[in-house]
Amino acid sequence: AAGGIALSYGAHSNLCVNQINRNGTEQQKSKYLPKVYAKTDQSSKPQHGITAFLIEKDYPGFSTAQKLDKLGMRGSDTGELVFEDCKVPATNILGQENKGVYVLMSGLDLERLVLAAGPVGLMQAAVDVAFEYAHTRKQFGKNIGEFQLIQACDEGYVNSKDCAGVILYCAEKATQVALDAIQILGRILRDAKLYEIGAGTSEVRRMLIGRSLNNEYK
Incomplete structure (x- = not known):
């Protein structure tokens, strides 16, 4: 990746x-x-x-x-x-x-939307590499993918709103997936972390989402 x-x-x-x-x-x-x-x-x-x-x-x-x-x-x-x-x-x-x-x-909305695809790809790459490695790397006489803690690493999908919500969710999940994958193999994390900063930090994105939700009820 x-x-x-x-x-x-x-x-x-x-x-x-x-x-x-x-x-x-x-x-x-x-x-x-x-x-x-x-x-x-x-x-x-x-x-x-x-x-x-x-x-x-x-x-x-x-x-x-x-x-x-x-x-x-x-x-x-x-x-x-x-x-x-x-x-x-x-x-x-x-x-x-x-x-x-x-x-x-004026161009930040599109930028956030386009950049959100990056962390999605990093998540897929982390999963692809980690899953394959988990079923070939052996410890204590068996594949590490057979250990219960690794089998439990499964995350549900949460649908966020707006462009800020898309990149907020994807960026933070990409970092988390990379952190999870690093427990099995390592890499990708350094690329994923940037998406929590570029085109507005996670804190700014949360503020934009909250402001948008408040405006809907004014």
């Missing part, structure tokens, strides 16, 4: 392609894929005054730095981007000036 493949697709298709599709001009849509957010109003609050930009690789002042050594998702490269006095034309603003946060947040 390679969780980094799903992450690379999710990051490119949602953080980049989906944002340009939702907020870009027709000219921008036909020309660009990458985007960047930058502070354009220094006097505003931290969450305001940010603008989304389209950056071309050959712009003066833009470069890439070191590749980061990560705990998980190592198949999906993450590196530092350097913007040293990088000048970007006004025509490359994505959405409205000082509204970059809205550009980012």
